[in-house]
Amino acid sequence: MDCKALCFMLPLLLNTALAPALSSTASASDATHLELLEGGVTSWNTMRVTHPELVPDLSGAELKGKNLRGINLYNANLSGAILSMSNLSNANLRNASLDGAKMDGTILIRANLDHAILRGANLESAVLDGAHLHQAVLVKAILKKADCTNTDFSESDLKETNFREASLVNADLSGADLRAAYLWRANLNRAKISGVKVSESTVLDSGKYASRMWAENHHSIFVEEPAQPVSANLVNSVSTEQESLQVTLPRQSEGSAVQQQVTGNTLPQKNTSDSKKSFAPRNIWQQSEAPVNVTFDRSQHEQLKSNVFDWNEMRKQNKDISVQLKGASFDHKNLSYANLSHASLFNASFKATDLGNSDLRFADLRGCNFREANLQQANLEGADLRGANLWRANLSRSRLNNAVVSSSTILDSGKIASAELAAHRGMIFVEQ
Numbered sequence: 001m002d003c004k005a006l007c008f009m010l011p012l013l014l015n016t017a018l019a020p021a022l023s024s025t026a027s028a029s030d031a032t033h034l035e036l037l038e039g040g041v042t043s044w045n046t047m048r049v050t051h052p053e054l055v056p057d058l059s060g061a062e063l064k065g066k067n068l069r070g071i072n073l074y075n076a077n078l079s080g081a082i083l084s085m086s087n088l089s090n091a092n093l094r095n096a097s098l099d100g101a102k103m104d105g106t107i108l109i110r111a112n113l114d115h116a117i118l119r120g121a122n123l124e125s126a127v128l129d130g131a132h133l134h135q136a137v138l139v140k141a142i143l144k145k146a147d148c149t150n151t152d153f154s155e156s157d158l159k160e161t162n163f164r165e166a167s168l169v170n171a172d173l174s175g176a177d178l179r180a181a182y183l184w185r186a187n188l189n190r191a192k193i194s195g196v197k198v199s200e201s202t203v204l205d206s207g208k209y210a211s212r213m214w215a216e217n218h219h220s221i222f223v224e225e226p227a228q229p230v231s232a233n234l235v236n237s238v239s240t241e242q243e244s245l246q247v248t249l250p251r252q253s254e255g256s257a258v259q260q261q262v263t264g265n266t267l268p269q270k271n272t273s274d275s276k277k278s279f280a281p282r283n284i285w286q287q288s289e290a291p292v293n294v295t296f297d298r299s300q301h302e303q304l305k306s307n308v309f310d311w312n313e314m315r316k317q318n319k320d321i322s323v324q325l326k327g328a329s330f331d332h333k334n335l336s337y338a339n340l341s342h343a344s345l346f347n348a349s350f351k352a353t354d355l356g357n358s359d360l361r362f363a364d365l366r367g368c369n370f371r372e373a374n375l376q377q378a379n380l381e382g383a384d385l386r387g388a389n390l391w392r393a394n395l396s397r398s399r400l401n402n403a404v405v406s407s408s409t410i411l412d413s414g415k416i417a418s419a420e421l422a423a424h425r426g427m428i429f430v431e432q
Helices: 003-021 031-038 041-050 212-217 232-245 284-288 298-306 308-317 419-424
Strands: 197-199 221-223 404-406 428-430
Touching: 031 041, 212 221, 298 308, 419 428
Parallel strands: 197 221, 404 428
Antiparallel strands: none
């Protein structure tokens, strides 16, 4: 047998020899399965074709930051696995078990998760653009700030799922069960919601609880929940929280406008217009998560959004001013030529924002979302980009020398930042 034939046959002989060990009854975190996975996606997918009877057991596996693009994990057990910041774009995860999996920051672009089980999984800030989750189970899953643009959630079980501040633009939620789901500040622009199930404990994107009237207006199904008495403790705690946030609460009607003072946020209010029963809506996320406190300077936020040139003049006249814009949203705004050097922009959002020729030198850009933003000719020298999302951003002729990135940074190519990629662009890679 010549060398070429031996090289071709060796993987097949190895798989045949290992076949007894690759049983569907393998124990949790099967060492053999993990070892085969370490061999790379190509060899793993070849093994799956050779052994279609195998049910991979990768439960609890440490797979953080792995490049698993296009991998075949059909029917795999990944319960409790750590997949944070990994690249699972175009992966086959149909029927996979991902209960309790850690997938925060994971890239799942166009991944197939139809019929997958993701109860209690953490997908905070994950990128699921174009992913398929038809008839998937995501009860109590966390998709806070996740990018679910163009994602198919049709007929999925989304009860008590946390979609707070997630992008559901053009997502298909038709027929999904959203009872007790948390959609506060989610972007539902062009989302398909016909036939979704909601209840009195569903918190909508507006911060209000769902009502029968809302369901009728949106061709959805309103599901009654058992009446629950309103306890004195609950009333007192809500009143105290509202007073401390200095919120002007909306009236109990569908079309009421929300008025806010300088600090505080809109709190979900229970609906009484279509029900006279004593009921205190309960949502696990609304109760467990503290309200979003505005951490940015509102006057600075409004000035920058309204007129960049006036902003730049203000900074020129006040060279020592501290720019505090943590968590502020500038999505789809024109901020070209803006002076944001040394600005505090931690967790700010710049999706599809024009930042061409802007000055971002030494700015705190940790956790910022620059997806599809224009950063052409922008100066990012010395900026802190750890945890930032630069996917599909235009970085043409931008200056990145000494910008700081980490394994939680998503580059414009969709790849996770690495020491090698950072060095290629003159950036500094920091381990996290």
